[in-house]
Structures are given as C-alpha cells and as structure tokens.
Amino acid sequence: EVQLxxxxxxxxxxxxxxxxxxxxxxxxxxxxxxGWVRQMPGKGLEWMGIIYPGDSDTKxxxxxxxQVTISADKSISTAYLRWSSLKASDxxxxxxxxxxxxxxxxxxxxxxxxxxx
Amino acid sequence: DFQxxxxxxxxxxxxxxxxxxxxxxxxxxxxxxxxxxxxxxKVPKLLxxxxxxxxxxVPSRFSGSQSGTDFTLTISSLQPEDVATYYCQKYNSAPxxxxxxxxxxxx
Numbered sequence: 001e002v003q004l005x006x007x008x009x010x011x012x013x014x015x016x017x018x019x020x021x022x023x024x025x026x027x028x029x030x031x032x033x034x035g036w037v038r039q040m041p042g043k044g045l046e047w048m049g050i051i052y053p054g055d056s057d058t059k060x061x062x063x064x065x066x067q068v069t070i071s072a073d074k075s076i077s078t079a080y081l082r083w084s085s086l087k088a089s090d091x092x093x094x095x096x097x098x099x100x101x102x103x104x105x106x107x108x109x110x111x112x113x114x115x116x117x
Numbered sequence: 118d119f120q121x122x123x124x125x126x127x128x129x130x131x132x133x134x135x136x137x138x139x140x141x142x143x144x145x146x147x148x149x150x151x152x153x154x155x156x157x158x159k160v161p162k163l164l165x166x167x168x169x170x171x172x173x174x175v176p177s178r179f180s181g182s183q184s185g186t187d188f189t190l191t192i193s194s195l196q197p198e199d200v201a202t203y204y205c206q207k208y209n210s211a212p213x214x215x216x217x218x219x220x221x222x223x224x
Binding site for chain 2 (some may be wrong): 062
C-alpha cells in the first residue's frame with residue numbers, strides 16, 4: 001500500500017527556521033516525483049515544487065523559488081520542505097503528494113504550520 | 118505567463134442535477150490535466166487524470182472531457198457526498214498550476 005506520512009504540526013515564531021518531512025512507503029521512492037502543495041487558511045491549493053528523489057532534480061514554482069528549499073534523502077525515502085526564516089504569511093497546511101504521469105495520486109495527511117509571535 | 122482559468126468559483130445544485138465545471142488553459146497542455154476533489158477538512162483526492170481517465174475507485178458519475186485547451190469535469194447526477202471544492206491542475210511541465218477551485222454546494 002502506497003503511503004506518504006508527514007511530520008506533525010508545528011508552531012513557530014517569525015524568523016525561525018523549519019524543516020518538515022514526508023516519508024514514502026509501499027512503492028519505489030526513487031522512481032517517482034514528490035510534490036509539495038500549500039493551502040493557506042480558507043484558500044485554494046498552490047503548487048510549490050517537485051523533487052525526483054532518484055537524482056534530486058528539483059523544480060520550483062516561481063512564486064516559491066528562493067522562499068523554500070525542497071530536498072530528499074533517498075536512503076530513508078523521505079522528502080523535505082525547509083524554510084530558513086519563517087513569516088506569518090507562511091501559516092498554512094502543507095501537503096506532499098506523489099507526482100507522476102497521472103497527476104498527484106497519493107497524498108500525505110498534511111502538516112499544519114502556524115507562525116505567530 | 119501561463120493561466121489556468123477555472124469557472125465557476127462557486128456553484129449550487131440539487132441532488133440529481135448534472136453539474137459542469139470548466140478549466141481553460143492559456144496555452145496547449147496536451148491532455149495533462151487532472152481534477153481533484155477536496156471535502157471540508159480533508160486531504161485532496163485525485164478524481165481524473167489525462168483529462169478524461171477516471172482514477173480507480175472514483176464513481177462513474179464523474180467524467181472529464183477536453184476540447185483543445187478547454188477541459189470539463191461533469192457530475193452526471195449530483196449526490197450529497199459530492200459537496201466539496203474541485204480543482205483542476207495542469208501537469209505537462211513545471212509549474213503544475215492549479216485552478217482557483219470551484220466550491221460545490223447543495224441547493
């Protein structure tokens with residue numbers, strides 16, 4: 001069974017750094033892209049970027065380029081989304097999902113990030 | 118810049134109604150178009166990929182079609198459990214832009 005399990009909710013202050021994770025199982029992690037999607041409170045889905053764990057090829061949305069870093073550790077089948085300096089506007093639910101020729105077919109449960117002073 | 122225009126932004130319909138949601142791509146994307154359903158407080162779910170292929174387990178009342186750069190999601194007979202927000206997404210090349218969503222409610 002394909003599963004993506006994300007790390008737990010985070011509460012941070014502006015300026016903090018943060019790295020959230022997404023662990024894949026039940027399929028060959030290195031052979032499928034993993035995407036990250038943001039959903040701000042009450043808003044729609046925003047595609048942030050994708051990574052191919054096999055060679056760490058990464059593509060970002062222009063809206064998120066330079067704002068976050070997507071990485072992966074194929075030895076532990078885990079993808080990451082990292083911020084170096086959080087802002088209040090980063091408060092959102094973040095989803096990882098397997099991305100392939102048929103879209104985003106399996107999703108993680110989501111990680112809620114709250115940034116508040 | 119690429120635009121994915123989804124309409125309507127909201128929709129109210131009765132049980133049994135035929136419901137149609139559309140997405141228009143500003144450039145050709147072949148058939149690399151997916152539709153997702155997100156129920157309140159839940160994780161999005163893939164309904165249709167390749168513009169018209171139903172994901173496994175999705176009820177057959179859902180269908181997708183394409184005419185050039187215009188894409189349509191149709192629910193043939195609306196059920197109460199279909200209340201959700203629906204999103205289209207293009208995935209031919211990065212960025213894999215989502216539409217703004219269509220909130221479907223029961224009348």
